[in-house]
Amino acid sequence: MDATTAPHRIPPEMPQYGEENHIFELMQNMLEQLLIHQPEDPIPFMIQHLHRDNDNVPRIIILGPPASGKTTIAMWLCKHLNSSLLTVENLILNEFSYTATEARRLYLQRKTVPSALLVQLIQERLAEEDCIKRGWILDGIPETREQALRIQTLGIAPRHVIMLSAPDTVLIERNLGKRIDPQTGEIYHTTFDWPPESEIQNRLMAPEDISELETAQKLLEYHRNIVRVIPSYPKILKVISADQPCVDVFYQALTYVQSNHRTNAPFTPRVLLLGPVGSGKSLQAALLAQKYRLVNVCCGQLLKEAVADRTTFGERIQPFFEKEMAVPDSLLMKVLSQRLDQQDCIQKGWVLHGVPRDLDQAHLLNSLGYNPNRVFFLNVPFDSIMERLTLRRIDPVTGERYHLMYKPPPTMEIQARLLQNPKDAEEQVKLKMDLFYRNSADLEQLYGSAITLNGDQDPYTVFEYIESGIINPLPKKIP
Numbered sequence: 001m002d003a004t005t006a007p008h009r010i011p012p013e014m015p016q017y018g019e020e021n022h023i024f025e026l027m028q029n030m031l032e033q034l035l036i037h038q039p040e041d042p043i044p045f046m047i048q049h050l051h052r053d054n055d056n057v058p059r060i061i062i063l064g065p066p067a068s069g070k071t072t073i074a075m076w077l078c079k080h081l082n083s084s085l086l087t088v089e090n091l092i093l094n095e096f097s098y099t100a101t102e103a104r105r106l107y108l109q110r111k112t113v114p115s116a117l118l119v120q121l122i123q124e125r126l127a128e129e130d131c132i133k134r135g136w137i138l139d140g141i142p143e144t145r146e147q148a149l150r151i152q153t154l155g156i157a158p159r160h161v162i163m164l165s166a167p168d169t170v171l172i173e174r175n176l177g178k179r180i181d182p183q184t185g186e187i188y189h190t191t192f193d194w195p196p197e198s199e200i201q202n203r204l205m206a207p208e209d210i211s212e213l214e215t216a217q218k219l220l221e222y223h224r225n226i227v228r229v230i231p232s233y234p235k236i237l238k239v240i241s242a243d244q245p246c247v248d249v250f251y252q253a254l255t256y257v258q259s260n261h262r263t264n265a266p267f268t269p270r271v272l273l274l275g276p277v278g279s280g281k282s283l284q285a286a287l288l289a290q291k292y293r294l295v296n297v298c299c300g301q302l303l304k305e306a307v308a309d310r311t312t313f314g315e316r317i318q319p320f321f322e323k324e325m326a327v328p329d330s331l332l333m334k335v336l337s338q339r340l341d342q343q344d345c346i347q348k349g350w351v352l353h354g355v356p357r358d359l360d361q362a363h364l365l366n367s368l369g370y371n372p373n374r375v376f377f378l379n380v381p382f383d384s385i386m387e388r389l390t391l392r393r394i395d396p397v398t399g400e401r402y403h404l405m406y407k408p409p410p411t412m413e414i415q416a417r418l419l420q421n422p423k424d425a426e427e428q429v430k431l432k433m434d435l436f437y438r439n440s441a442d443l444e445q446l447y448g449s450a451i452t453l454n455g456d457q458d459p460y461t462v463f464e465y466i467e468s469g470i471i472n473p474l475p476k477k478i479p
Helices: 013-020 023-037 042-052 070-081 098-110 115-126 129-134 145-153 168-176 198-203 212-232 246-257 281-292 299-308 312-322 329-340 343-348 359-367 382-390 412-417 426-446 459-471
Strands: 059-063 084-086 136-139 160-165 178-180 187-189 237-241 270-274 295-298 350-353 374-379 392-394 401-403 451-454
Touching: 013 023, 023 042, 059 070, 070 084, 070 136, 070 160, 070 246, 084 115, 084 129, 098 115, 115 129, 115 136, 115 145, 145 212, 160 246, 168 178, 168 212, 237 246, 270 281, 281 295, 281 350, 281 374, 281 459, 295 299, 295 329, 295 343, 299 312, 299 329, 312 329, 329 359, 359 426, 374 426, 374 459, 382 392, 382 426, 451 459
Parallel strands: 059 136, 059 160, 084 136, 160 237, 270 350, 270 374, 295 350, 374 451
Antiparallel strands: 178 187, 392 401
16 A cells, blocks of 8 residues: 555564554654744753653544533543533633633623633643643534634644534424533433432523524524534534434544544555455455555465475475365464565555464464554354355356355256365354354454454445555544
8 A cells, every 4th residue: 555666675663663653643743733832942842742642632622503412422521531621611710810710701791702712711721731631622612713713823723523413493492401400510301311310300400591582593693603613624523413312422422532533654554354264354355455455365375375386385285285184383374474574565565364263373473573453353144154155156167156046057057067165065164163253252352453344244345344444543442
C-alpha cells in the first residue's frame, strides 16, 4: 500500500517500530501544538507536551436541538470516559474566576452569555489540570458560527463532534415531559424515562421555557445557526438520530468517540486472516492482494511450492506429505520466514492465512518478528461450513469445479461423473473444524485487538468490512 520506488532497503523493524509507537501521529500532534501556541522557546514546550501524554484523551463536542438528549448523552459519556463536562451553566458558576463572575451577571440579565466571554471561559477551564489529563466534553457549545470560529482561533480542536438529530414534532413532544432532578442534574421524562424511586419522583421539577411555542422558537433559532456551525467540522462530525432509545444513542456515540480518525501516517498492512476451514480466508486474501497489492501468503501453498520446486526445505517436507502428516512447526516457520523476509513483503505488506493454527505457532510467529497489525476472525456457523464444503465436486474430465447447490452441473452426464475430494468428506471437515475451535479461544486471547466478522454473508460484503478494518485505525479499548 505504501511501497517505495527508492532503491535503498528499509529494515522491517523500522516501520514496525514507527507504527507500534505511533511516531508519525506523535510528531504530527507536536507540530500542531507548536503552530497553535507558537512558544518563544520550542524545546521546553515540546518536552512539556511529551510529559503531558494527553494526545489521545477525549476532546468531544456534542451538538443538538433542544430536547434531543444531548446533555444526557454528554453526562453518560463523561462518566464512562472519566472526562470533564463543560456546559454554559457550570462554566459561569466558577467562583474563583473574574470572567465567570462577569458572565454570571450578564447571564442573569439576558439569559445568555456573549460569545467572546463564553469562549474565554472555555479557554480558562480547558487550561485546568483535569481537562488536560482526562479530556473534556463540550455540551451544546458552540451554538453559533461566531463561537465556532473563536474556539478554532484559540487552537481548541475537538477530536470528535456528535450532532444529534430528530424531527421537530418529536422534540416538541419530548420537551413537554422533561423533568430535572435539582440535586443531581439528571434529566428524566414523564413518559420515556421516569425514575422508579419515589424520593426522586417527588423532587423532580419542570424546567422553564418548555411550552410548545417556546420550544418551536428555540428549534427555529437552532436550525438557523447549526447550518453555519457544521462546516467548521467537516471530517470529524457524525450525525446520530436521537429518535431512538437513549441507550442506543449512547452506544452509537460511544463507539464513535472510541474510534480513531484516519491519518496520513505511513502504513504497511500485515494482515492475518483466521477462521475455520471453508470460512473464505483464501478468497478474502486474494481480494486484498488484488486491490492493495499486498503479497498473498498462503502457508499451505508455500509448502506445496517448496516440494514442487525441490528446494532444500521441500525435500525435508516431502516425507510428511507422503505420509499425510503435519509438517513440524520449526520447518514450517523456516519456509514462512523465507517468504516474509523477501523485499516485496517488507515494502508492500502481506496477508497471511493458513497459519497460525494454534497458540504455539502464534508465539513462534511473534518471536520471529512477524507481528500482524490487523487480525480478522471470520466466523461462519457449522451448518454453513458443511454446506459450503461437503457439496463441492470436481469433473475429472474437464477439471471444472462445481457445487451441488450454488453451481450445479449443467447436464446429468456431467453430474454422474463428478467426484468429491476426500478432504471435503463430512468426517474430515468436522475434524478440521473441531481442531480450529479447540484452539480459537487461545488465539482470540492472544490477538486482543482482533476484529471478529460474520463470514456467513456475501463475500464482497465481508471484504468491505475487512477493508474498513484495514484502512481505519483500530478503535481504542476503554474499560
